[in-house]
Amino acid sequence: xxxxxxxxxxxxxxxxxxxxxxxxxxxxxxxxxxxxxxxxxxxxxxxxxxxxxxxxxxxxxxxxxxxxxxxxxxxxxxxxxxxxxxxxxxxxxxxxxxxxxxxxxxxxxxxxxxxxxxxxxxxxxxxxxxxxxxxxxxxxxxxxxxxxxxxxxxxxxxxxxxxxxxxxxxxxxxxxxxxxxxxxxxxxxxxxxxxxxxxxxxxxxxxxxxxxxxxxxxxxxxxxxxxxxxxxxxxxxxxxxxxxxxxxxxxxxxxxxxxxxxxxxxxxxxxxxxxxxxxxxxxxxxxxxxxxxxxxxxxxxxxxxxxxxxxxxxxxxxxxxxxxxxxxxxxxxxxxxxxxxxxxxxxxxxxxxxxxxxxxxxxxxxxxxxxxxxxxxxxxxxxxxxxxxxxxxxxxxxxxxxxxxxxxxxxxxxxxxxxxxxxxxxxxxxxxxxxxxxxxxxxxxxxxxxxxxxxxxxxxxxxxxxxxxxxxxxxxxxxxxxxxxxxxxxxxxxxxxxxxxxxxxxxxxxxxxxxxxxxxxxxxxxxxxxxxxxxxxxxxxxxxxxxxxxxxxxxxxxxxxxxxxxxxxxxxxxxxxxxxxxxxxxxxxxxxxxxxxxxxxxxxxxxxxxxxxxxxxxxxxxxxxxxxxxxxxxxxxxxxxxxxxxxxxxxxxxxxxxxxxxxxxxxxxxxxxxxxxxxxxxxxxxxxxxxxxxxxxxxxxxxxxxxxxxxx
Numbered sequence: 009x010x011x012x013x014x015x016x017x018x019x020x021x022x023x024x025x026x027x028x029x030x031x032x033x034x035x036x037x038x039x040x041x042x043x044x045x046x047x048x049x050x051x052x053x054x055x056x057x058x059x060x061x062x063x064x065x066x067x068x069x070x071x072x073x074x075x076x077x078x079x080x081x082x083x084x085x086x087x088x089x090x091x092x093x094x095x096x097x098x099x100x101x102x103x104x105x106x107x108x109x110x111x112x113x114x115x116x117x118x119x120x121x122x123x124x125x126x127x128x129x130x131x132x133x134x135x136x137x138x139x140x141x142x143x144x145x146x147x148x149x150x151x152x153x154x155x156x157x158x159x160x161x162x163x164x165x166x167x168x169x170x171x172x173x174x175x176x177x178x179x180x181x182x183x184x185x186x187x188x189x190x191x192x193x194x195x196x197x198x199x200x201x202x203x204x205x206x207x208x209x210x211x212x213x214x215x216x217x218x219x220x221x222x223x224x225x226x227x228x229x230x231x232x233x234x235x236x237x238x239x240x241x242x243x244x245x246x247x248x249x250x251x252x253x254x255x256x257x258x259x260x261x262x263x264x265x266x267x268x269x270x271x272x273x274x275x276x277x278x279x280x281x282x283x284x285x286x287x288x289x290x291x292x293x294x295x296x297x298x299x300x301x302x303x304x305x306x307x308x309x310x311x312x313x314x315x316x317x318x319x320x321x322x323x324x325x326x327x328x329x330x331x332x333x334x335x336x337x338x339x340x341x342x343x344x345x346x347x348x349x350x351x352x353x354x355x356x357x358x359x360x361x362x363x364x365x366x367x368x369x370x371x372x373x374x375x376x377x378x379x380x381x382x383x384x385x386x387x388x389x390x391x392x393x394x395x396x397x398x399x400x401x402x403x404x405x406x407x408x409x410x411x412x413x414x415x416x417x418x419x420x421x422x423x424x425x426x427x428x429x430x431x432x433x434x435x436x437x438x439x440x441x442x443x444x445x446x447x448x449x450x451x452x453x454x455x456x457x458x459x460x461x462x463x464x465x466x467x468x469x470x471x472x473x474x475x476x477x478x479x480x481x482x483x484x485x486x487x488x489x490x491x492x493x494x495x496x497x498x499x500x501x502x503x504x505x506x507x508x509x510x511x512x513x514x515x516x517x518x519x520x521x522x523x524x525x526x527x528x529x530x531x532x533x534x535x536x537x538x539x540x541x542x543x544x545x546x547x548x549x550x551x552x553x554x555x556x557x558x559x560x561x562x563x564x565x566x567x568x569x570x571x572x573x574x575x576x577x578x579x580x581x582x583x584x585x586x587x588x589x590x591x592x593x594x595x596x597x598x599x600x601x602x603x604x605x606x607x608x609x610x611x612x613x614x615x616x617x618x619x620x621x622x623x624x625x626x627x628x629x630x631x632x633x634x635x636x637x638x639x640x641x642x643x644x645x646x647x648x649x650x651x652x653x654x655x656x657x658x659x660x661x662x663x664x665x666x667x668x669x670x671x672x673x674x675x676x677x678x679x680x681x682x683x684x685x686x687x688x689x690x691x692x693x694x695x696x697x698x699x700x701x702x703x704x705x706x707x708x709x710x711x712x713x714x715x716x717x718x719x720x
Contacts, residue, residue, distance in 0.1 A: 039071040042093035042102045052181050060181065067183055068096040073106065074173035077180070082165040083110055083477070090126065090166070094174055098134040098184050109572065110162045117159050117589075125163050126170075128153040133318070134175045134184065136354065139415055140167040151354065157589055160467060161493045164412060194283075195358030195392040202261035207337045210256075215263040219365065219383035221250040223294075226367055229379040235369035251293040252339075255363045255383055258286040258346065260391045269334040276328070276346070283351035287313065288330060289363070290344040297365060298345065310368075313349065315361040322347045358392040361385050409492035416495055419466055423496060426457055427503050430519055434511060434673075437637065441678035451674070452532070455525040463522025468496040469587040470504065470516070472560065472622040473578050476567035504626070511637060512630040514673030517616060517623050522587045524616050524672075527608040531656075534609045542610050549658050552618045553670060560621040581622065582615070612656040616672070627669040638666055639681050641689040648688050651677040 036059055039049045043061035046068060052058040056076050061069035075089040082088050086109050093102040105122055113122060132138065132151065139152045140163055156163045178184040210216050224246030230236050241248065258264035258276065265273040267288070276286055289311065291297050299310045308327075313320040328346040349355045363383040370376040413420065433440060433450065440447040462468045474497070491498050500520065507515040517524055535541070544552065559580060567574035582601035585593050591601075607614045616623055644651060645664020652660040655677060659670040666677070680687050684694035 038091060038093065038102075039069065042071060043069040043095075054180065056177070056180055058177055058181055066096070067181065069101070070094045070177055070181060070183055072173070072177045074169045077173035077176040078169045080165050080169050080172070082108065083161045088162065088166050088169060090170065090173075092170065092174055092177075094134070094178060094183065096183060098174070098178050100129050100132050100134075100170070100174060102130060105166075108162075110159065113159055113162055117156060121156050122159075122163075122166075125153070125156050125166065129167070129170050132171075134171070134178055135318075136171075138167055138171050139411070140164045151352075157467065157592075164493055194354065194356040195394045197259050197261075197357065198391055198393055199261065201391045202265050205262065205266050207335050207339070210263060210266060213262075214386055214388050215260070216254050216256045217363075217383055217385045219251070219253045219255075219363070219381060221253075221293075221295075221381060222246060223248050223250045226250050226379070229367075229381070230369060230377070233369075233377050233379075234375070235371040235377045238369045238371050249293040251291055251295040251297070251365070253293075253297060253363075253365060253383060254290040254341075255385055256288050256290075257357060257385070257387065258288050259357060260388070262388075262391060267333060267335065268331055272331045279328070280348065281351060283354075285349040285355050285357055286328070286346050287349060288344065288346045290330075290341045292340045292342045295367065296343055298343070308347075310366050311347075312364040312366070313355075313361055314364055315355060315359060318353060318355075320349055320353045320355070326350070358387050358389060358394045360387065409495075412493055413495050420495055420499065422461060423466060423468070423499055426454070426461065427499070430454065430515070434507075434515065434637075437675055437678060438639075438682070441675055442682045444679045444683075447675065447679065452529070454519060455529055458520055458525040459522050459529070462496075462500070462520065463525075463587040464590060466496040467588055468500045469522050469583045470497070470500060470520075470622060471578065471581055471583055472563060472625055473575050474501065475622070475625050476564065476571060476574050476578075479564075479567070508626060508630045509632070509634055511635075511673060512633045512668045512671065513623060513626040514668070514671045516626060517620075518672030518674050521616075521622075523583050524613060526586065526605060527613045527615065530605055531608050531612045539609060541612070543658070544611070546658065546662060549617075555618050556620050556624040559619065560624040563621055578621070580619065613672070617657060617670070630668065633668065636668075638671070638678060640664060640666070641681070641687070643689045650687065651680050654680065 036049050036051075039046070039059040039061050043049075046061035046063060048062050050060055050062065052060045052070070056072075058070050058072035058076075060067050061071075071091065071093045073089055073091050075087050079087040088108040088110065089106045091103050091106055092100060095101050103126065105119075105126055129138070136151050140155050153167065175184075205213070207216075211218070223241035227236075227240050227246070230238075256263055256267070258267070258273075259280070261273070264276065264286070268276065280286060289297055297311050298308055308322045311322065326348045328348060330344040330346050333341070333344075355361075362385065365381045365383065366378050367381065368376050368378040433447075433454075440450070478491070491501075504516045504520065519525075543549075563574055563578055563580075566577055579597065579600075582597075582604055585591060585597040585601040586605070591598055604615045604619075641648070645660075645662060648664070649662065652662055652664065657670060657672050657674070659667045659672065660677065661667060682690065684690040
């Protein structure tokens with residue numbers, strides 16, 4: 009580009025410098041906000057940008073954007089970008105959602121809910137193993153955060169992005185060494201490690217650690233402080249014991265059973281929940297590790313457990329009185345107590361830990377100072393099952409969808425069972441149609457299952473937007489990963505795709521659509537209450553069918569231009585309001601969805617028949633179905649009109665033909681088909697059978713051989 013005037017060149021140069029400096033200035037401001045005590049803020053060297061907060065030459069914090077470290081595609085195919093502030097120990101101390109193109113979030117999820125989701129990660133560490141949403145089983149060592157209803161894929165990707173980006177940024181800029189990012193699951197205790205051992209033998213094995221402090225050592229530690237002369241030991245008493253402190257981990261049978269005895273050890277283990285651990289402290293000397301100022305509901309302020317970057321303090325509810333010891337070679341112990349490490353601390357019993365003992369001295373009415381002493385504990389690895397450590401690179405390479413499927417095994421099993429029941433119904437529909445007393449309750453029960461489990465719980469309500477998203481992915485950078493991250497939706501779509509080939513559109517619309525099931529159940533209740541029904545004349549009804557196809561074409565055209573715009577206009581579907589978001593929306597959306605359900609009271613599945621673009625989208629590929637399972641008599645439509653008049657969907661033409669594009673596969677017509685008390689052709693067959701049976705009975709009676717009287 010050539011500039012005709014030097015002033016233009018200067019203006020362009022100033023503008024370019026201003027634009028290029030905005031991100032750096034923004035990052036610098038954010039770093040200053042999160043680390044106000046830092047001596048300086050400067051941009052970190054390297055290809056991946058970040059702002060570093062320094063105290064002297066020590067890096068004490070980072071501020072960065074996730075897109076520079078973990079650009080994981082979300083539902084839209086593009087990453088969600090967030091700013092994260094990370095302190096020197098690898099803890100997330102702040103941040104915000106910056107940019108995304110997620111259509112469902114743009115149109116249906118308030119930004120405050122996305123901010124609330126992000127805020128759940130503040131206070132979490134890069135050492136934590138995080139999971140999003142409801143899990144079939146809470147896996148030990150994992151911390152779970154609440155998902156956002158209706159945006160499952162988006163928030164799962166956001167959660168993974170936050171943790172991966174934080175770990176990579178911390179390692180890239182030297183905030184944390186890669187070896188320190190221990191991503192393995194916590195070790196578990198081997199159950200069969202007991203062998204009888206005494207106190208000295210346990211000490212030699214490393215099961216019990218000791219910290220011995222003399223009065224002189226404590227005095228030396230306070231040298232240079234204002235409490236140096238407080239409670240100072242006389243010269244002849246400097247070698248006297250201040251505290252002789254022991255610490256041990258009790259969950260291992262070899263330690264706990266030998267110290268407490270079999271009965272007390274079993275009672276203690278029964279008291280512990282999954283992921284909880286028992287640590288016993290024993291001491292003798294002039295100093296108490298519990299202290300005298302401890303009150304009910306308070307904290308034991310003299311002791312603290314440290315493991316990696318986690319600090320664990322104990323409250324009164326964590327204290328368990330230790331029973332008498334059973335070992336004979338015990339040293340003198342004047343104080344002993346058991347403390348419970350709770351599950352939320354994510355304690356790893358096979359990793360080294362330390363007990364921090366705090367000694368406080370008061371040198372004024374309100375002034376005091378303290379010194380910390382450390383007891384190191386090295387677990388006996390042979391007593392634990394230790395999972396292999398997972399490197400940071402291995403964690404990054406593992407597909408996210410794998411962990412999502414692992415966490416939702418129960419939901420997947422329940423959905424699979426329900427779909428299996430539906431396959432049974434479809435395959436044995438003739439047998440069930442002959443038994444309406446079994447079929448009708450089974451259908452009502454399945455519709456309730458569809459609304460409650462598939463809809464409100466699993467959030468597996470399919471939408472026309474899913475069709476547009478899939479189509480857009482096929483013509484751009486297609487990847488199965490995005491679709492696999494929501495197992496319930498993936499299974500539902502796979503099942504619907506298969507049933508389209510065998511049975512057509514009706515399996516989804518009549519059995520698996522939560523909003524359709526709502527309408528059907530409401531209309532069924534209305535009919536039971538004898539509320540009048542208003543049916544559209546077939547000539548008008550047949551033309552109204554076309555409306556949903558026109559809506560589909562308009563939405564599809566919009567999606568080619570903008571998927572986000574198509575998502576907005578797809579609010580013609582009430583699914584997001586009534587199912588996915590549990591009616592938690594603005595009043596206009598709620599009024600629209602409720603109005604459709606009210607109309608459904610008087611006109612069976614009005615929305616499904618005339619408005620639903622998803623039903624129209626499924627009807628198009630359903631035209632290539634392989635089989636016609638619905639049976640018809642040659643008399644259907646001419647002269648018999650029973651099925652046509654009774655079809656609540658209006659999918660049967662007056663000439664008796666079933667329109668598979670509109671049929672919801674309720675099987676009511678098949679019940680009538682096999683009913684020899686209602687269907688004229690079946691009535692004729694029944695009467696013919698009965699007549700033949702009477703004729704056979706009469707012939708048998710007439711041809712009976714008369715009895716012969718025998719006389720002597």
